[in-house]
Amino acid sequence: MNSIEYQIIAIGASIASISFIRTLRENNNVEKVLLVHGEDRLPYKRTKINKHMVRGFDKEEFRIADELWYADNNVDLIYDRVINVDAEEKVVSTKSGKVYSYNKLLLATGAASVIPKVLGLDNDEIHGVQNAHDVDRVLDTCSEKQRFLIVGGGVESVETADQLIRKGKQVILAGRTKFPLQKLFPENLLTVLVNKMHQKGVKLFSGVSVNHIKKQGDSYMTSLQGETIEFDVVIACAGAVPNTELAIKAGLKVERGIVVNEYLQTSDKDILAAGDVAQHARGIVTGLWHSAEHQGKLAALNVLGKPQKHTLPPYRLKTEVFDLFMFSGAYENVMPGVDEAVEETYGDICRTMYYVEDRLNAAVFINDKDRAKVYQQALFERWNKDMVNEQLPLPPKMSFAFGASLA
Known part of the structure; x- marks a missing residue:
């Protein structure tokens, strides 16, 4: 069967794929991209889905971009499911029977819910x-x-x-x-x-x-x-497992996820992987929206011949549940007995800041939502204790222009 030719194909319409395409265009790449999406709606913000079960949502509500964006960026978006990747022939085959050839391929197939085996239930x-x-x-x-x-x-x-x-x-x-x-x-x-x-x-x-x-x-x-x-x-809600089936069929190295190097390359130099499906150094699979977005950017820079090394940012989580705003940043780095833990409470704000050699190593808090971006900056820049107390005091200052400027 004759294949339809594309220079670049992305499989899986996640934020990693969208970031990949966006970065290509921001760097003046104009080659048509094929984006293969196996779901029934435009690529969407997955992190919004289970947070809006109360009121429900329509198919377009959490889309990352509208249809015009794909047309304007020379993207052929097709709703189909890829069933095979032939790395030797450099072609992908879909459920509808189509075959597409590529020069560079991005696997951003995400992860699926772990459904545990429970005796008595199908x-x-x-x-x-x-x-x-x-x-x-x-x-x-x-x-x-x-x-x-x-x-x-x-x-x-x-x-x-x-x-x-x-x-x-x-x-x-x-x-x-x-x-x-x-x-x-x-x-x-x-x-x-x-x-x-x-x-x-x-x-x-x-x-x-x-x-x-x-x-x-x-x-x-x-x-x-x-x-x-x-x-x-x-x-x-027992976790998620990377969707590695296509990588296995392609003969790529797979462990927990698709094994990639610091430039998001798989064991095949013309196939990259990014997002929840990619496994990084030390066996890490991030499972994070912002991390997937960053990886998509780095994968595109690799394709463009402008490679940048991937470094794992501090893990950070923000969620609003049971009338609480909860933030966790780099808590996995905390070593009891090594980190100095500073617990503070003011009104309904509770936080614990962790320091190593006077530098912020991790931060967790409840109900200090307006300053969340400042906590993130403090973690990324590893502020010392004096700067934390100056820029993130408890009680918070009445006016907080510093944090507002980061929005």
């Missing part, structure tokens, strides 16, 4: 919230359901619990750790979160695994810590 009885299709399915099939069991203790599980509570649902959250978000915040801040969740009616089970669920009619039941729990819907 996989299709367990819902995920990783992408728009997942959340649409929850909204469509579970609108009349009332009792939800969420399995997992990470960000998606807490955000989903918050949204379901806002919808007036009953929520049970069961996680393996002592606290939800335990990898992102210290215990003093997590206690605030847990108290808020209890006040809102969430039933929490900590340090548990859900291994067996019994179906009874249209509902389910299980036993947790000796208590029988009944519910109507199971949602798994």
